[in-house]
Amino acid sequence: xxxxxxTAGASGVGRAMGExxxxxGWQVWVCDRDASxxxxxxxxxxxxxxxxxxxxxxSGLFSEVSEVWGGxxxxxxxxxxxxxxxAIEDVSLQDWQACLAVNLEGAFLAAKYAAPLMKxxxxxxxxxxxxxxxxxxxxxxxPYAAAKWAVIxxxxxxxxxxxxxxxxxxxxxxxxxxxxxMEGVLARExxxxxxSRDAVYEGYASGTAMGRFVEGKDVAGMAxxxxxxxxxxxxxxxxxxDGFTVNPxxxx
Ligand code: NAD
Numbered sequence: 611x612x613x614x615x616x617t618a619g620a621s622g623v624g625r626a627m628g629e630x631x632x633x634x635g636w637q638v639w640v641c642d643r644d645a646s647x648x649x650x651x652x653x654x655x656x657x658x659x660x661x662x663x664x665x666x667x668x669s670g671l672f673s674e675v676s677e678v679w680g681g682x683x684x685x686x687x688x689x690x691x692x693x694x695x696x697a698i699e700d701v702s703l704q705d706w707q708a709c710l711a712v713n714l715e716g717a718f719l720a721a722k723y724a725a726p727l728m729k730x731x732x733x734x735x736x737x738x739x740x741x742x743x744x745x746x747x748x749x750x751x752x753p754y755a756a757a758k759w760a761v762i763x764x765x766x767x768x769x770x771x772x773x774x775x776x777x778x779x780x781x782x783x784x785x786x787x788x789x790x791x792m793e794g795v796l797a798r799e800x801x802x803x804x805x806s807r808d809a810v811y812e813g814y815a816s817g818t819a820m821g822r823f824v825e826g827k828d829v830a831g832m833a834x835x836x837x838x839x840x841x842x843x844x845x846x847x848x849x850x851x852d853g854f855t856v857n858p859x860x861x862x
Contacts, residue, residue, distance in 0.1 A: 626826030
């Protein structure tokens with residue numbers, strides 16, 4: 611059985627990825643910083659309480675993966691936080707750094723410790739979760755957009771550097787995903803703009819050709835494809851799962 615490690619896999623998009631890999635016959639190992647969410651993942655999955663910004667913890671996680679599994683076929687570097695919603699002059703350096711720490715450094719650390727295992731096996735696939743924010747920008751979410759843009763550069767570099775070892779790396783850029791995290795964003799924006807939650811939702815959704823939010827399973831299906839041998843010559847790519855963004859700044 612193929613083996614996938616998913617960061618931030620206890621809930622949200624990462625959890626949907628775990629379910630999709632599980633359904634496709636993969637062994638699943640998730641890490642997350644939320645112990646109670648981790649306790650809730652399916653019995654058959656391996657789980658580790660790891661914050662992806664902690665290099666010692668990430669290094670230890672991959673040592674354990676190496677001992678228990680003897681390697682890993684795919685890494686989904688999925689952890690990310692939304693960061694502040696604020697005009698650029700109101701973004702504190704602390705908030706900026708905290709957002710980059712999870713979204714960018716978290717992906718860097720996971721790739722750093724997965725790469726030696728994959729290079730040794732002369733095979734592997736790294737799938738990094740960015741965002742349409744990393745393709746277009748995202749007004750009032752500068753740290754998030756900067757981090758999500760940066761992981762695209764990181765992933766393209768991984769694809770070049772690791773390609774000779776048979777290792778691929780690709781980025782998925784989801785649009786707004788249904789779920790608690792986006793509900794939080796909608797609530798904050800609705801309050802800041804004096805609009806209803808539904809009006810803000812509509813503003814986002816109408817910025818896509820498909821006119822709706824993404825679901826976790828949409829992103830997860832793409833991750834399974836990219837990790838699979840069917841995608842054996844797909845590397846260095848940035849693939850949006852967003853219903854086709856036609857207006858990245860819907861001015862909601
Ligand atoms: P989420 O807020 O629902 O969180 C999912 C999990 O991430 C949680 O279990 C949480 O504990 C874990 N997590 C957060 N920080 C962590 C850390 N430092 N170390 C380990 N685990 C951590 O997130 P989500 O909506 O599932 O997003 C997953 C990925 O998709 C992120 O990279 C996010 O930026 C990206 N994304 C999300 C959306 C969206 O609308 N939700 C849109 C585009 C991209």
